[in-house]
Amino acid sequence: MIISSTLIFNTGQDNTAVGNGVLSALTSGSLNTVVGSLAANNLGTGSQHVAIGYNALNNNCHGSENTAVGTYALQCNVGGYNNTAIGYNAMNEGTDGNDNVAIGRCSNDSITKINCTT
Numbered sequence: 013m014i015i016s017s018t019l020i021f022n023t024g025q026d027n028t029a030v031g032n033g034v035l036s037a038l039t040s041g042s043l044n045t046v047v048g049s050l051a052a053n054n055l056g057t058g059s060q061h062v063a064i065g066y067n068a069l070n071n072n073c074h075g076s077e078n079t080a081v082g083t084y085a086l087q088c089n090v091g092g093y094n095n096t097a098i099g100y101n102a103m104n105e106g107t108d109g110n111d112n113v114a115i116g117r118c119s120n121d122s123i124t125k126i127n128c129t130t
Contacts, residue, residue: 024059041076051080 022035024042029035033053034046041059046052050070051063060077063069068080070087078095080086084104085097093110097103103114114120 048083 022038024038024040026043027035028045030047031051032049034051035044035055036053038055040057041055043059044061046063048065048068051065051068052061052070052072054071054073056073058072058074058076061069062079064081065083065085067083067087068085069078069089072078072089073091075089075091075093077093078086078089081098082100082102084100085102086095086106088105088107089095090107092106092108095103095106095109095112097114099116099119101118102116103112103120106112112120
């Protein structure tokens with residue numbers, strides 16, 4: 013555990029968390045790598061995420077295998093799987109879509125449930 017309020021309730025394995033409030037709600041997810049204040053702080057059971065940046069993947073509760081790199085990247089993703097968002101605000105409002113790729117500042121920032129886009 014690094015920094016207070018990080019990985020408090022987690023029973024999963026092989027998680028890496030660096031930053032204030034990072035993975036603070038995680039209960040059973042494993043193989044997550046998260047760096048940045050409040051990144052993935054609402055993640056409850058998801059596994060195999062990479063989130064780097066302030067508030068990246070902040071609201072994901074149960075999705076898995078998402079990659080969010082950049083401030084606010086995939087911030088509103090709740091349960092989507094296999095999404096990649098790279099850049100400031102990339103796919104910020106994506107809630108439940110799967111298999112999406114967004115690269116660049118604000119790219120696909122209003123996508124909600126579209127699957128398999130680039």
